[in-house]
Amino acid sequence: MRQGRSHAGQLRVRPLDRRLIRGQAVLIAAGLSMLIGLVSAAAVVVQAVALAHLVASAMPEAVPAGRTAWMLWLAAGFGARGLCGLAGEIVGAWAAAAVKAGLRARLLEAAVHRTASEGVPGAGDVAILAGSGMDALDAYAGHFLPGMVQAATIPVLLVVAIAMLNWPAGVIVLVAVGLFPLFGALTGSSAAALASSRWSRVQDFGRQIADLFDGLPVLRAFGRTRAERERMAAAAEALRRSSMTALRVAFLSALVLDTLASLSVALVAVPLGLLLVDGRAHLVAALAVLIITPEVFVPLRRASAGFHESTVGLEAAGRVFAIIEAAGLSGGGARRAASGGGGQEGPVSQAGPSGPSGPGRGQVGRPVVVALDRVRVVLPGHPGSLLDGASLTISRGETVAIVGPNGAGKSVALSLLLGFIRPDSGMVTAGGHELREADLDSWWKRVAYMPGTPVILPDTLAANVRLGNPGAGDEEIAGMLEEVGASPFLARLPSGLETVLGEAGRPVSAGERQRIALARTLLRPASLYLLDEPTAHLDAGAEEAAVRAIGGACAGRSAVIVTHRPAPAQIADRVLMLRDGHFEAVEGDKFESACVVAGVRRAGRV
Amino acid sequence: MAYASGGRFRRSRDGSRLTLRRSMWEAHGTGLAAAAGSGLLYAGSAVGLLATSAWLVARASERPPVLALSVAVGAVQAFALARGLGRYAERLSVHGVSLRTLVRLRLWLYDVLVPLVPGGLQRYGGGRVLAGFASDAEVLATGQARGIAAAVEIASALSAGAVVAILVQPAVGLVLLGGAGVTVGVCIAASAAGRTAGIRESASRAELAGVVMETMRAAPEMLVYGRRDLIDRRLREVRCRSAAAALRGAFATGIAMASATWVAGASLVAVLTAGFAVHRAGGLDGVMLAVEIFVALAVLYQCMELPGALAATRPAAAAAVRLAELGQLEPPAPEPEAGPVLPSGPVSAAFRNVTVMPGGAHASDLSPPFPSPSPSPSPVPGARAPGDPILDNVSFGIAPASRVLLTGPSGSGKTTLLYVLLHFLEPDGGRAELALGKPARAEPPPGNRVAACAVPGSNPPEGIDVRLMPRGELARHIGWMGEATYVFASSLAANLRIARPDASDAECLEVLFRTGLGSWYRSLACGLDTLLGAGGRPMSTGESQRLGMARMLLAGGSILLLDEPAAHIDPGSAPQLVGELLSAAGSRSAVIVSHEPDLAAWPGVEPDLVVTPLHCLSFRSPGLPPPGLPPRS
Secondary structure, X not given: OOOOOOOOHHHOOOOOOOOOOOOHHHHHHHHHHHHHHHHHHHXXXXXXXXXXXXXXXXXXXXXXXXXXXXXXXXHHHHHHHHHHHHHHHHHHHHHHHHHHHHHHHHHHHHHHHHHHHHOHXXXXXXXXXXXXXXXXXXXXXXXXXXXXXXXXXXXXXXXXXXXXXXXHHHHHHHHHHHHHHHHHHHXXXXXXXXXXXXXXXXXXHHHHHHHHHHOHHHHHHOOOHHHHHHHHHHHHHHHHHHHHHHHXXXXXXXXXXXXXXXXXXXXXXXXXXXXXXXXXXXXXXXXXXXXXXXXXXXXXXXXXXXHHHOHHHHHHHHHXXXXXXXXXXXXXXXXXHOOHHHHHOOHHHHOOOOHHHOHHHOOOOOOOOEEEEEEEEOOOOOOOOOEEEEEXXXXXXXXXXXXXXXXXXXXXXXHXXXXXOOOOEEEEEEOOEXXXXXXXXXXXXXXXXXXXXXXXXXXXXXXXXXXXXXXXXXXXXXXXXXXXXXXXXXXXXXXXXXXXXXXXXXXXOHHHHHHHHHHHHHOOOOOEEEEEOOOOOOOHHHHHHHHHXXXXXXXXXXXXXXXXXXXXXXXXXXXXXXXXXXXXXXXXXXXXXXXHHHOOOOOOOO | OOOOOHHHHHOOOOOOOOOHHHHHHOOOHHHHHHHXXXXXXXXXXXHHHHHHHXXXXXXXXXXXXXXXXXXXXXXXXXXXXXXXXXXXXXXXXXXXXXXXXXXXXXXXXXHHHHHXXXXXXXXXXXXXXXXXXXXXXXXXXXXXXXXXXXXXHHHHHHHHHHHHHHHHOHHHHHHHHHHHHHHHHHHHHHHHHHHHHHHHHHHHHHHHHHHHHHHHHHHHXXXXXXXXXXXXXXXXXXXXXXXXHHHHHHHHHHHHHHHHHHHHHHHHHHHHHHHHHHHHOOOOOHHHHHHHHHHHHHHHHHHHOHHHHHHHOHHHHHHHHHHHHHHOOOOOOOOOOOOOOOOOOOEEEEEEEEEEOOOOOOOOOOOOOOOOOOOOOOOOOXXXXXXXXXXXXXXXXXXXXXXXXXXXXOOOOHHHHHHHHHOOOOOOEEEEEEEEOOOOOOOOOOOOOOEOXXXXXXXXXXXXXXXXXXXXXXXXXXXXXXXXXXXXXXXXXXXXXOOOOOOOHHHHHHHHHHOOOHHHHHOOOOHHHOEEOOOOEOXXXXXXXXXXXXXXXXXXXXXXXXXXXXXXXXXXXXHHHHHHHHHHHOOOEEEEEOOOOOHHHOOOOOOOEEEXXXXXXXXXXXXXXXXXXXXXX
């Protein structure tokens, strides 16, 4: 039952991808890494020259003078190198945190769009990606990027130092350093070509194991665990063998680079010896060259190791970019939604050409005309277009109910009216102005929105209701709670309106949450009410009260109610069915049959 | 009772259930020896390379005849080549060990998990958790490779360097050995100190992941209410904490690296001082002093690599802790290897005085591999209080071809009842049994929709206790589907044949059409070979639930258990789905679990028996309200 399948193809991100290397933090980190590289290269040279002097001082014709000074230089070299290592780790961690924070902010901004259009269930994957997935970038930003910078600086400086000490040795090391990337590329690419197919099999098998484990309860219930264990054992053993074959090839490139590094020591030592025999070289210089030479290759090896470490992170980054780019069409509202300090941005920033006459400029509380004009919405992962030529006008003060089968795009229609997403074609207008051009912040000031799964803040009941209307007094709040049928709930609370709810305090059931959110929404003085399944999770009696409250609050105001149940639809002026991408009017007498087609549940008739 | 005890389970198919430690380290002799040998070749050559080239240069400065250097010239080149080859062989053998470990760890994990799902891991919240353990195994195997490599390299460098240095001049050699030993000790101590920072770091990462999830859920509403600040502030706080923890972790690693460098420098100075003293006393000529110092340099450089290598093994330590905790869990229901066989045919089931106490012991304080992305369900009013029995003396029967509805609020023990019948859980009292044909006890007449709870104490002929039956035998009679049918990343045919491996294509098609997947099947381009699951053709929840039903029908059991089959279906479509699933069940018995209070009235459900586990409790104990009234709160 296991069939190999690779997802890696479309997710590949090049190591020096522009989308990853951007922003001030990366530049600063690169600059600091270069500085650290310069200091540590200087420390290596100081250390080598000091040690060479000390060793040479013991030779027969040498004068053992100034040893203490050279000892101090040697110690200073080690001290500086230690500090460079410490600074490098901290800069790396700081750069990693900065790269992750930037990418996470962009991911969240894209994810808000996704949550608004696909609902909360789609959010789980994104949350994991934004959490542990981002952490996979630590190796990339912390090791690979600084490693690349240092691989470009330290070897150059050290080769110059070697050439100044003894130019023939400098030439030999320069040639070896030049061969390093060449050999690396040659063996690397042939080894990669040979090994990549096997490596992807290794990764696929990891995925298959995860799949097998996730489905373990099913296997157990059908009594198939033993047979699957045998298959897994056989497949794992076969894969181990082929992995070993792959590793034999994959490690060849490391072998070539290691051998090049150690051979260059040998290649430097032999001519140096011959030059010394001829008296054409100085012992101190020769010893210093011998100490410096292996150090030339350390940053190169470290960068290549960092590259291998960062492959997991790059794959995660690929998935992040896929989400960000899929949401690329989304409007400015979503963009600013999650971008770190978005809260401080002034509402003026989005005031487009429509300027002072935008839809947000109308009086709060005065009903508004909103319309969808032949909109088409294509969502990633959905075949075809979700909405296709859908048109809808809600006139001033009209209440419209939208019914339709699951997944028809009812919530997406609300997201369009809110400006969370923009249509792929067609227009969304509010008060006669196109929402695309509008300042969404001031538009939202005129909208009351109750999502399918409302949020309960870890705060008091009063604060939770007051979210919709910051100026509301306690009596107003209590009155609204009573209207939506939450008074029995309120009566049970130990500290009444001041009871802390949510994770910090009293847990809230789904029905209670629904009623609190309804009170919050209806208390808001708004021009347009958008309610997504306002009576879900309520039993028949509670639904009746809620529907009455909705009817009272929305009378004379523009409202859109998305619902599966007949009760909320009955207070609407019009009922529209959203099916196959567009709206159809449902006549009063055909309402019952429309409900059957839409699968509307007969609540409260049992 | 003669059913298998816990001890018997542990001597499972391999003769014994391996411990985590044994499955990691046992029978690696050849691999570890090869790693040690090649590591010695690598580290020895590195020491030899620097020592001979130092000798070559120092001796050359004395202007000897060129011929006197020829051996050293050859040796330098040989060491250079051997060093690379040794490294290559060492890497291969170390990875050979860790790949073998990975194979064994995966099998170990499989053996540990099988008896724990789905009953014994409730604390983990299901979902992607099991896959998290699978990646823990990978992390652990990688960490093992890194740990072995670090240990082999440091030990080889120390021993090769010390031997050469002591042979050249014992006193200087001993100073080097001491200095290198102190350096290694400092590295290990500093890394151990850094562990706390690492643990704090991973905790703050988990917190960040949770807050990210919350933020995303709340974002649309907060945007509209203009309260972006509420979510931003929280996110920023946690992000700052997480970044600070990461910096502290980096500081700890950096300090370990820096102190390794400093101590190594001090050791080199000590070797130099000792070398000069011996040189002055005439115990060491200039050339051999150069050799001593370069040997010291080679050894100390290797020591300076240690903190980085130790930091790289840190994730493996956390993974090992999680897996070890998992390995200590007791399976909630040990399974017998062999047992009585029930002939094929319509089977009835009966619960007799089943009592289940809240466990907790099965899945005590475990840390999940990563934070569960879904918020924990809030307790429902009316559910049992903690400490009360989950099921208290519940008795009823399931006749062949009947429809039984289990209702009640979350936490009232509906799923637990199914698990008892499936022997995923062991009841604390009473038993569940299967029998061929009708159960001995009279059932309420069909159409009776009142909660029916038999009064315990009657004495009907006994069926076979499910605890005596091996898994394969139980699976032959009972089918089970959960609230979200798991679809394997495999072909449609393979997904169906989990239920019965020898099912023909025609049989597979038949069950698909019977469960209402006919038109869906016709829309598939590759028919039964269509890939499903992760990376394959996406399925709607309704489609995957129908697939779950198709599996059960293919398996051919005569009792089908449907646990909240419509839990993730939108309310508008749920009745249709449930009705169709039940009509597909045909003449088989179907037990359907639902928290929907009005499910009994849905078209096509028409239960013969409605059981509310909490009502059974109230029915039995005098003084509590009779069935029909709301359960006690």
